[in-house]
Amino acid sequence: AQSVTQLDSQVPVFEEAPVELRCNYSSSVSVYLFWYVQYPNQGLQLLLKYLSGSTLVESINGFEAEFNKSQTSFHLRKPSVHISDTAEYFCAATDSWGKLQFGAGTQVVVTP
């Protein structure tokens, strides 16, 4: 079964600064990787996904993540954050078409 490690529990960042959230997964023959976001008082939402193909995937609101098989990583980045990006971010993985394993989450706090 997959396991997912998020290396930072909280990341404070200033508005318009870049941010990187780190995620490592346990190696598997095949793996599908995801980032979910949970805004305050809302349910979890899918932010972006890697299933196959290009190792760089993007979301509609400017986030991107790169699948790195050799380092078993799927770090999430945004070059310039907004106050509205304040949320908790969860990395998740599955090596089958069944259950999704989540990391412990990274709280991003954006300040002016």
Place this chain on the structure above:
Amino acid sequence: DTGVSQNPRHKITKRGQNVTFRCDPISEHNRLYWYRQTLGQGPEFLTYFQNEAQLEKSRLLSDRFSAERPKGSFSTLEIQRTEQGDSAMYLCASSLLGSPGELFFGEGSRLTVL
């Protein structure tokens, strides 16, 4: 499409009581998942259904927990003889069979056991 709906949103109960949560998934989704989330942790997988069949249960799911999806639509999660350690947010999610990992979550049911 009204999204995934969970009821009740909050439940406070005394230790030893039974509680039941209901989840109404997105109507065309054939997979339904239950997760549990405690403060500072990511969602922990409990169980999932494909239509009415329960395909996998986590070892976290003790005998006091039971989940059903009788007609392949809504699902219930029952916890018998609740313990303080059961206090958590219980999350339901649904997905389409051909979309691995693309889960649509409800807002959760928060359980507090006194």
